Amino acid sequence: MTNTVPEVGGEYKYGFKDDIEPIYTTGEGLTEEIVREISAAKNEPQWMLDFRLKSYEIYKKLPMPKFGPDLSGIDLDKINYFRRDSDKVARSWNDVPEDIKKTFDRLGVPQAEREYLAGSSAQYESEVVYHNMQKQFEKTGIVFMDTDSAVQKYPELVKKYFGKLVPPSDNKLAALNSAVWSGGTFIYVPKGVKVTTPIQSYFRINAGNSGQFERTLIIVDEGASVNYVEGCTAPNYSQDSLHAAVVEVNVLPNAYCRYTTIQNWSDNVYSLETKRAQALENSTMEWVDGNLGSKVTMKYPSVYLDGQGARGTMLSIAFAGKDIRSDTGARMIHHAKNTSSSIVSKSLCKDGGSVDYRGEVRFDRPSDGSFAHVECDTIIMDEKSTSDTIPFNEILNGNVSMEHEAKVSKISEEQLYYLMSRGISEEKATEMIIMGFVEPFTKELPMEYAVELNRLINYQMEGSVG
């Protein structure tokens, strides 16, 4: 996700694939034996194996989600649940196996790290192959590593928080992730430590028919702050891949966390994620979530506002082109006094894509004096494409206020005419209107991401006029 990849082809530019033979793989399908194998391959303590096995039992019992996009195309017996491509997590790009390093070079990841990141990690298929934290940040006591390593090195912290916000029983995909999880990011920011420079993880699926089940756990201790960014891509394959991540973010009192995702999967990836944060007293949790590509995306990051004065926000864009089903949104659960939340969702669809907003705002009984704002804007670019806004509000307290605005439009003829009347071509004018539409989102991104996102949207827009 940087602007360093040189060629801009007529196709999804991250669609290249590499022939890398895994060192180890559990093969297709999932059994209890495979769950045990994964755990053994990672040399895990008994408690984690027990957690996996319990999750596997739950997974077998739960049905697939019954709402939203059609998921019948996923063949869970054909998926390769675990593959290891490197036998260690490197701390220098020079130690990453050459072929894998090449992939990340093409994605511009090492260069981005040199230029503007406090820390960076890279996950290839199931496991993290690289991670590094710049010295100046490491000194502050921040822990930034892959979650597998965290289980070994910080078992107490992991035990305390792992699977608490998203229990395996939450939904089938969360149960699956809990059984077979591998990789992901673990961040612990000690009390009072503020990291303003972003920390990045990059997730890459390379093989077809594979699953990526990363597990991310973030703990921002009291008064601390962190800005975490993740990017995701995959090659184009005729067989589908499954990305089912679980992310848990714990924002302790007076802490701040911003979690930014730019997901740009190829059109054979089902991305079904469970992302949840808990915000305690006077803390702030911000999700910034950009979704382009994939075959199906289902994702509703949530904030449980459990401490007085906590604040939760979601700012998202979704762009659904040809054959893409995007069903995304957010959930804000007000469970303490004077909490506030804001959801701003921007959606675009064209060439028969479908982009739905699905969200929930809940004011529980103890949410006196709380406030929520929801704003959904959609531009439908042609007759073939569709969009729905599906908000769900539950209000159990009389002393709260809530605003909801939803707007669905086409590219405004009036705006187009105005821009063109100054000499700007229809194509450029359309692009400007779209860029203006997503601007509230892009202006929140680190600069390099904003540049890249604009480029990606431009690329998706190509040929949309004429």
Place this chain on the structure above:
Amino acid sequence: MSTLEVKNLHVKAKEEKKEILTGVNLKMSTGEIHAIMGPNGTGKSTLSESIMGNPNYEILEGDILINGQSIVGLPVDQRARAGLFLAMQYPAEIPGITNAEFIRAAINSRRSEDDQMSIPEFLQKLDRTLKTLDMTEEMSERYLNEGFSGGEKKRNEILQLMMIEPKFAILDEIDSGLDIDALKVVSRGVNEMRGPEFGSLIITHYQRLLNYIKPDVVHVMMGGKIVKSGDADLAVKLEDEGYAGLRDELGLDVKLVDEE
């Protein structure tokens, strides 16, 4: 020198049956300022929108030419690049695009890929023009017309005009909703543009604007066509006698919609 010519123009709105323009004839050259006056509902805005190429209007008959070349078949952006500019009565608001970004894109749309206006050059010109129009720098960083007051929108139209430097600028009721100070500022901008390479067609109800921008020719429109043309004195005479007086003098069978 360039010319703009409207020949026997008949126009109706897309969704309607009724002809609004019933045969307009007009010819002007750069170096000249023409004013079109007329009562409400007489087709003045339809004329300006039709010249610019607003897709909501349909030309039934007649022609519009720049330097003898018909522009009727051209889309609006090509007409603009051919030298036309329309300061609109109701400019669109476009969130997310800054004024400066937009104006620079407009200027560069007239230039070739390898001759784009540089940012320093653009900013110099922008600063100068903002000063002329008593506009703050902050105006250029705001989103295009979003949340602008009526007066700010009008000023912003003139800002674009001065930055783009078209051959012909049509000002569609640029004076409506302006207080006297803003009117002076807007007039100053237009007067600064005056020169052998610039022509303007000013559409207005009132003679007041013409005290500040002195026209070479004044046309009066009624019932969808130009019924009388003259020099600047015609505007003064109209102010005294009203449109009804002129209508009766010319013996026209035209119903005046209202006189505000």
